[in-house]
Amino acid sequence: MSANHSIVLGICGTSGSGKTTLLEAVLPKLREAGLVVSVIKHSHHDLQLDAPGKDSFRHRQAGACEVMVVSPHRFGLFAETAAELTLDQQLSRLSPCDLVLLEGHKAQPVPKLEIYRTALGKPPLFASDPSIIAVASDVALNAPCPVLDLNHPEAVARFIVGWLARRKAAAPRA
Template sequence: MPTVLGVCGYSGSGKTTLLEALLPALAARGVAVSVIKHSHHDIELDTSGKDSFRHRRAGAREVMVVSPHRFGLFAETERELTLDEQIARLAPCDLVLLEGQKTLPLAKLEVYRPALGKPALHDVDPDVIAVACDAPLRAGVPVLDLNDAEAVADFIAGWLSGAARA
């Protein structure tokens, strides 16, 4: 089972931008990372008219599309998958970064921008282990420079090595 770290914050805080910068930085440190992105909305990943779309609409529970470079799996579900079920569908890795699902009881890195005017999650969520912020901030957890992905990656790699020993 890989270690899971939530990346939480309000919409517009920069979670996706930070993840884009963290992924190559963590890979350079030898960390194999997968990402689970949660959405509160119904999502349509397949394209109307494509064979895979037609197979799914005709009743296939799952449709896998495979090419020499990647694959995609489209699956209908009767309910939202639990985190364990989501992780079970991933290939083995060292770390799963979970974007969204901020209410789950697991270690989290908060992406916080005071200029958004939203309340800080680290003030109310004891699972926040650090905050990546774009302004000076006093918090009861480490505060990392949101614009320094290398420093955030260093923090995560250090935390991950400690989590692996626990």
């Protein structure tokens, strides 16, 4: 992992399992715990983040390799790439933080929290992915890792805070 972001946790699950919904509920709890958290959301689709006719779109169309749009409250960076960025390249573009949550990067070899809903009728990922360290589910499961109640984001956040503290304590000192 990137030197700026050595602690990464994947949030994985099948489509429709509620990854984004859980993150929306957990992120404020992590911030309340004093953590600075960034999220990288993976998409298999081509992204069009700016709109035709906007200055940023026109600059990219004219040949700029990167266009940054800045306001008093946020910024966005639009960049053309020849290939999908590696995880290290993605992480290197983020500011330093306590934790980076990866949503939808289920093939990455990083520790992961699986979101599992029985109603989707799909097998859980933990059965075939040893990097899954916990499962947040809507039912009790027999799993080789902790099973958290998907309907209690406070418990999920507490698990993440505890896991992160253990990772930081075990990290070699620079």
